[in-house]
Amino acid sequence: MNKLLYAVATGLVGAVVLHIIIILSLPHYTGRDAYTRVKAEGNSNRFYALADKPDTAGLANGDPYLKVAVCHFDVERRPLRLLAPRGPAFWSLALYDANSNEIFSMNDRTSVSGNLDVLVANPVQMARIRKTPVAALTESIIVEAKSNTGYAVLRAMAPQSSLEEQAASFLEDAVCAPVEGL
Template sequence: MRSFLYAIVIGLVGAALLHIVIILSLPSFTGRDAYTRVQAFDEPNRFFPLANGGRTLLPINDDPAMLTAVCAFSVENGPVRLFAEGDVPFWSLAVYDGASNEVFSMNDRTSVGGALDTLVATPVQLIAIRKAVPQELEQSILVEMRGEEGYAVLRTFVPSRSRQEEAAAFLAGASCEPFTADR
């Protein structure tokens, strides 16, 4: 009788774990995960605003005081440089890999001089860059990404309607482009 109860308990625990795994992996099988949805935006290596006429295109942030933009990129053929500057009260950046795992995050308080200047690259690419750091990357934050594809989410705070235009200009002026050293 004891082994029968033990088998039932083990079976129930196993079934619960299996259901949890299925539920958590479901977005990747349905194509509705964040990375797949970000890839659906027109072109890679360009920041796209996530609000379109008041409708949020991705459920990343529902806070009306935050404006958000996203950029899909690939470091397969070389590093990608994320750059933005402007007079906004607060901004934050998060870099995710193709599985939507956060690889790196920062904000204006942890940046160099308050501007966003980040280079995302594979470990091999970073080794080559660190051997001879180009002048334009001397103040950049170097981010190592193990995978080749990912996306970046850039958010900025809009404390009042009068700052809306500045925040929108900050996101519109942000770049997410392949890096080529000017040598």
């Protein structure tokens, strides 16, 4: 009986200590999620190129063969359009919600004619778009976002130093902007 009481008491004390540690360490981890870091890059609806070393938000481009840019958005009022002209040999786009769940991804081989042309809309906006199709969106890939906020990660491959300028130019020319009139 004493052994059982000792085991229960030890378990309770261990649980209390564990909960205290978790509660005290929580402020250390708050605000360090990917969405918060992308938001810290600057204003919404604009691509920000990431450098090789971590910036003030703690984001960095960790792959020497890729150039990376991020953009955070809110589609509550208007849908978002992601555009870029034909780019380097390989590029990819990934869309995430504010909880860093991937909601969509594509690359140059799955795009229409190699161009980036994506429209991100919430369910209400999607219903409106389906009701009255817009001619300007005939070649756009339309993505329904369940939540209004999120971020996009655009990557361009540059496996050789001679291709870095083309990849950087592709990211600079990329547009992440709300759509008027939808």
